[in-house]
Amino acid sequence: MENINIFIKAVFIENMIFAYFLGMCSYLAISKTVKSAVGLGLAVTFVLTISVPVCYILEKFVLKAGALQWLSPEFKTVDLSFLSFIMFIATIASIVQLVEMIVEKYAPALYSSLGIFLPLIAVNCSILGGALFMQEREYASVVEATVFAFGSGVGWFLAIVALAASREKLRYSNVPAPLRGLGITFILTGLMAIAFMSFMGISI
Template structure:
């Protein structure tokens, strides 16, 4: 039940976009079509689902105070937590590079559509946010961290695909000229965030 709770909360209650507004740059830029939004969403799901548990392992067995006791009791007082940021960023960058190579090889059209925003997943604040939230919440097992990473990715993908679907539909709407483009997109994002706030009443 704990895993279901973590997964549902990561998607709806603690959504990276609508609760914390993390990863907004690529969210706004790539949400023009559903096809590109789905592609980026799948990439973010993969990166979060892999990077968060990897960062959990690094945190548990390398970085936090006393983590090196598995090597020797002499390292019980060693604290490498000051390296968390650089280790997490290096891990995320490596995984993103792998995703970029796979997308370029097997779906070049999607690679061309995503453009610069695919490698920029490495500096997408929602990815680093997932790793730091995992660290802050001190999940007790690797499976909990993995479920949280997966749920966070699904929540981010759900947000961008939903916005892309709405933006495709409103192309045929009579939107006032000053609001066309990013103006109406910001309004839609705010309204969707208010809608997602209703999920805060869920108790599992």
């Protein structure tokens, strides 16, 4: 039951885009078509789902104060938590590089449409944010951390695909000239964020 609660919170209540506005640069840039939005959304979900549990294991067994006791009792006073940022970023960058190579090999058209934003997943705020939220919330197990990461990815995926679908429909709408492009996109994002705020009333 706890895992279901974590998942629902990550998708709807604590959505990376609409609650924390993390990963907005690629969210706004790639949401012009549903096809590219789906590709990037899946890539972000995959990277989150893999990187956050790996960061959890690093945090629990390497970085926290006393985490190295499993090596020897002599290391019980060692605290490597000051390396958290570096280790998390290195982990995320490695996984993004793996995703980039897979997409380039098996989906070259998608690789071209995503352009520079595929390798830039490494510096996507939602990925590092997921790792830091995991660290702050101190989940009880790697399973809970994985559920949180997957839920966060699904929430980000839903947000970018919903915006992309709306923007495709707006091409056939009579949008005032000053609001065309990013103007109407910001308005749409704000309205969607307000809509997602309604989920905060869910009692979990």
